[in-house]
Amino acid sequence: MTPSLRFDGVIAGGGAAGFFAAITAAEAGAQVAILEKSSHVLSKVRISGGGRCNVTHDCPQARDLVTRYPRGGRALTGLFSRFGPAETIEWFARRGVRLHTESDGRLFPSTNRSETVIECLQSAARSAGVRLFTDHRVDRLHRAEGNTWSIETNRGVFSAPSVLLATGGCRMEGHPATSCGHRLNPPVPSLFTFHIEAPWVRGLSGLTVADAALAVAGVSLRERGPLLFTHQGVSGPVVLRLSAWGARSLHGQNYHFPLEVNWLPESHPQASLEQFLAKRHSAGGKSIRNDRPAVLPQRLWECLLELAGIPPDTRWARLARSDAQRLAQACHRTALQVQGKSMNKEEFVTCGGIPLDEVDLKTMESRIAPGLFFAGEALDIDGITGGFNFQAAWATGWHAGTAIAQRSLK
Ligand SMILES: Cc1cc2nc3c(=O)[nH]c(=O)nc-3n(C[C@H](O)[C@H](O)[C@H](O)COP(=O)(O)OP(=O)(O)OC[C@H]3O[C@@H](n4cnc5c(N)ncnc54)[C@H](O)[C@@H]3O)c2cc1C
Structure with a gap:
């Protein structure tokens, strides 16, 4: 059992959105932990794009980008104008990962290996001091004293004023968000x-x-x-x-x-x-x-x-x-x-998840439970194939990480 640990922000889910949020928050000075239920992190990044990881899409205008999201659409315009493909390209470039654009607009690491993206995210998380707990499944959240969340896992209890659910495509049963008053749009496959x-x-x-x-x-x-x-x-x-x-x-x-x-x-x-x-x-x-x-x-x-x-x-x-x-x-x-x-073997996603009208899309904070955040596929956002799904994970993760860090400094 892990002894009870306290952080500024606890992030459930060690996928693309969870890592991006954790790195963003930790680089801005917050003490952050990622709790990942399986023994491996970033598994979908590894298999993405046929092992090459289609990181984003060459679509600079937010108003064009949002037309590629069957769930999300125009509600995402502000989100992508603050963190769009240009910011993704720059984020990775600053950490030594160059991306190249293919004729159909998809961007991949110049190595054409998803491992390059994984190494970048893991090394950025390590350098920023993100604590990683694998084999820790978040089961329940509840409000403890002093505006703190108590985060129950199969291996012990964590606490933090901010908690982010970046748990990917959802199942209806036992979702930690529903006990906090959130609804779920039922999940069905897309792509x-x-x-x-x-x-x-x-x-x-x-x-x-x-x-x-x-x-x-x-x-x-x-x-x-x-x-x-x-x-x-x-x-x-x-x-x-x-x-x-x-x-x-x-x-x-x-x-x-x-x-x-x-x-x-x-x-x-x-x-x-x-x-x-x-x-x-x-x-x-x-x-x-x-x-x-x-x-x-x-x-x-x-x-x-x-x-x-x-x-x-x-x-x-x-x-x-x-x-x-x-x-x-x-x-x-x-x-x-x-x-x-x-x-489809190359890319698939879940349609459904936390309804967007229950979330503030400037901070990714719940409108129902203060201090609870969402990012990535856990939300009812999904794009067509071509790098749009990772773009949504990076953008929502970045916004959530920024807001968690700001909250920790208050
Ligand atoms: C085969 C395949 C290829 C793809 N290729 C591409 C591509 O090239 N480009 C693109 O844009 N998109 C691609 N996608 C889609 C993209 O991978 C997802 O949209 C993206 O990974 C979503 O990131 P996420 O962090 O929200 O969720 P995930 O990557 O699913 O990560 C969620 C993490 O949370 C963990 N978790 C779940 N529940 C709990 C819990 N209760 N407690 C703790 N941890 C928990 C999971 O184990 C997982 O590690 C692909 C998808 C697939 C399946």
């Missing part, structure tokens, strides 16, 4: 891939389409971008984004829903139809199989011909108007049935 059983889809596993537009009927969900066929269905940035924006509604449908795909989002269906009809004269002798729209991969084009019921060796000259209509329909409105989901 997942779609299962589609149609054999032609699975047969295209490994193929990418640079630009596809997806829509889910009935819930006004639409996204456009690169799509990847997998051995279970579809994935890629457009699918992950759709899954993030639809995390709650798709959960409500138990991940069984109709999906419509437009493989030629740059052109209008009527224009495609006219183009196919015109080819009956301009390219009448060519086999349709060998005359695909340039943006469509050959194997997908052959599948679309099959879906439209057109034998691939048909010449354009033999294409009936009804065939051309079915082909335009297949290119612009392929109907698929999603029958389940898988978590």
Whole structure:
């Protein structure tokens, strides 16, 4: 058992948000402890971005950045204008970690190793005097005398005037915040891939389409971008984004829903139809199989011909108007049935957690229980894939750490 210990701030959770908050508070002069329930800290940072850690995203304007958060949105504008990607880049640079930007805007350490980020956070915490207690699970919080929190763990009791819950994606049962009067928006997964059983889809596993537009009927969900066929269905940035924006509604449908795909989002269906009809004269002798729209991969084009019921060796000259209509329909409105989901290996998060209207977003302090703070995925904030989730962890951790230090100096 750890003997009863007192700090200026106790931080539950040794993840990205907890470390950032602890370092910020300790560098500003507060005595801080991190209590981590497992034997390892920063486990998600280690596996993040396929082992490379996508630290943030090149998105300098807070008003643009907030559009990447299905949960959070405009409420985060002030938070990110005080600590946005530029501040993240500078924070790591000051501690010797250079980040590089990839063509899609994602930033990674120049070593391309998440270990670099972990070493930086651990060494900054050590230098600032942060005390780390692994295998310490925070079970309960309650108010003790003199505006102090009593923090009960499986290994003893800690006390501090400020306590931060940076415990990551939540479970509904036994959450320490609910006993302090907070609600929890129920957790559901975000950033997942779609299962589609149609054999032609699975047969295209490994193929990418640079630009596809997806829509889910009935819930006004639409996204456009690169799509990847997998051995279970579809994935890629457009699918992950759709899954993030639809995390709650798709959960409500138990991940069984109709999906419509437009493989030629740059052109209008009527224009495609006219183009196919015109080819009956301009390219009448060519086999349709060998005359695909340039943006469509050959194997997908052959599948679309099959879906439209057109034998691939048909010449354009033999294409009936009804065939051309079915082909335009297949290119612009392929109907698929999603029958389940898988978590994306590169990045996934929990939608849900502490509602933002219960937190002061300038300090991350509870509006219900003074001296209680929140940061990271414990809050009902989550972003699309691309470094936005760590950006939220750094920003909320920094704000909470700053406020905890200021409180300790009062
Ligand atoms: C596979 C994967 C890859 C990812 N890649 C990226 C990426 O490249 N870029 C990006 O932006 N985001 C990525 N994410 C999302 C990102 O990792 C999270 O959003 C981020 O880690 C959240 O940080 P956090 O500190 O809030 O929570 P966590 O990292 O989950 O840390 C919470 C910590 O609290 C501990 N804890 C929980 N309950 C208690 C308790 N009661 N007492 C004490 N300790 C407790 C947990 O053990 C954990 O160590 C990825 C996620 C996954 C799963």
